[in-house]
Amino acid sequence: MWPNAPITELDTVVCEGALPLVWHDSLFTVAGQKTVTLHTQHGADSVVTMHLTVNPMYDIQETAIVSQGDLPYLWHGSEFSADTTVCDTLRTQAGCDSVVCLDLTVTAYHVEDTIIALCPGETYPWHGQILSEARSYRDTVPEENTIYIATVTINPIYSVTNPVIVPQGQLPYLWHGRAFSADTTVCDTMRTQAGCDSVVCLDLTVTAYNVEDTAIALCPGETYPWHGQTLSEARSYRDTVPEENTIYIATVTINPIYSVTN
Numbered sequence: 001m002w003p004n005a006p007i008t009e010l011d012t013v014v015c016e017g018a019l020p021l022v023w024h025d026s027l028f029t030v031a032g033q034k035t036v037t038l039h040t041q042h043g044a045d046s047v048v049t050m051h052l053t054v055n056p057m058y059d060i061q062e063t064a065i066v067s068q069g070d071l072p073y074l075w076h077g078s079e080f081s082a083d084t085t086v087c088d089t090l091r092t093q094a095g096c097d098s099v100v101c102l103d104l105t106v107t108a109y110h111v112e113d114t115i116i117a118l119c120p121g122e123t124y125p126w127h128g129q130i131l132s133e134a135r136s137y138r139d140t141v142p143e144e145n146t147i148y149i150a151t152v153t154i155n156p157i158y159s160v161t162n163p164v165i166v167p168q169g170q171l172p173y174l175w176h177g178r179a180f181s182a183d184t185t186v187c188d189t190m191r192t193q194a195g196c197d198s199v200v201c202l203d204l205t206v207t208a209y210n211v212e213d214t215a216i217a218l219c220p221g222e223t224y225p226w227h228g229q230t231l232s233e234a235r236s237y238r239d240t241v242p243e244e245n246t247i248y249i250a251t252v253t254i255n256p257i258y259s260v261t262n
Contacts, residue, residue: 008048011221015096016057028052053221058098063136065105065147075102082106093257109140113149119196120157126150155194161201163236165211165247175202182206209240213249220257226250 014021021028024036031054038046064073072079076088080102087101116124116131124131127139127148137150164173172179176188180202187201216224216231224231227239227248234254240247 008046010048010050011053011223012050013053013055013094013221015055015094017097019054021052023050024048026050030054051221055092055094055096057096058092058100060098060100061103062100063103063105065107065111065138065149067111068106068108070111071106073104073106075104076100080104107147109145109147111147111149113151116150116152117155117194118152119155119194124152155192155196157196158192158198158200160198161203163203163205165205165207165209165238165249167211168206168208171206173204173206175204176200180204207247209245209247211247211249213251216250216252217255218252219255224250224252 019029023034024038026034026036028034028050031052033049033051035047035049038048064075066073071081073081075086078086080086083106084102084104086104087099089097089099092098116126118124118132122132126137127141127150129137129139131137131150131152134152134154137152139148140146141148166173171181173181175186178186180186182204183206184204185201186204187199189197190200192198214226216226218224218232222232226237227250229237229239231237231250231252234252237250237252238247
């Protein structure tokens with residue numbers, strides 16, 4: 001390879017269905033990166049690195065039980081009035097085709113559908129059953145001419161540790177109604193909006209340096225140059241510059257992309 005060969009970084013995004021992908025005799029079967037050395041027309045080497053991101057495709061099965069009195073049943077712009085199994089191809093926001101299928105059952109029974117949200121470890125008594133898993137439950141009561149359906153979702157709980165660096169001149173540091181003036185590690189139990197207990201911890205460091213904290217929001221696959229580093233992951237980065245008496249902190253968040261099926 002020639003000295004000082006130019007280096008190129010390529011960020012490429014493909015759908016899962018595009019795999020395996022051949023690139024300059026390199027084979028991608030999953031997301032990752034590969035580097036090749038290319039020769040220009042003038043004989044000089046060029047080093048190229050491909051960073052490959054693979055967006056997922058989905059195969060979703062929907063099950064619906066509908067009373068005859070609630071017909072027709074509308075699904076993706078089409079109407080159905082009898083037992084049906086039908087599929088549709090949708091494009092996600094990431095541009096990848098995904099398949100969603102409907103398994104429709106028409107019944108003379110009345111249908112009552114209930115959504116139940118639980119915290120991890122919780123249970124819920126329902127029609128003689130103990131519900132605890134995130135799935136659909138069914139109970140048919142002929143004497144009531146009714147099919148009861150319960151769809152259980154499990155809300156997440158969190159365990160979060162927040163590292164914080166505070167200059168001495170900004171003490172005391174207030175956190176959850178308490179004031180701290182020295183290095184401290186402390187935790188608190190909080191209840192989420194969904195009603196599930198989660199643990200939040202503070203890891204506090206007091207420093208004589210000035211602290212400059214910057215929040216950086218990226219999309220998946222994006223990078224950000226910062227103090228000689230390339231930021232790409234959702235975490236906290238730190239750079240201490242003694243000659244400036246400053247600690248620089250960058251907190252990176254990754255904004256989500258969505259693939260929604262209604």
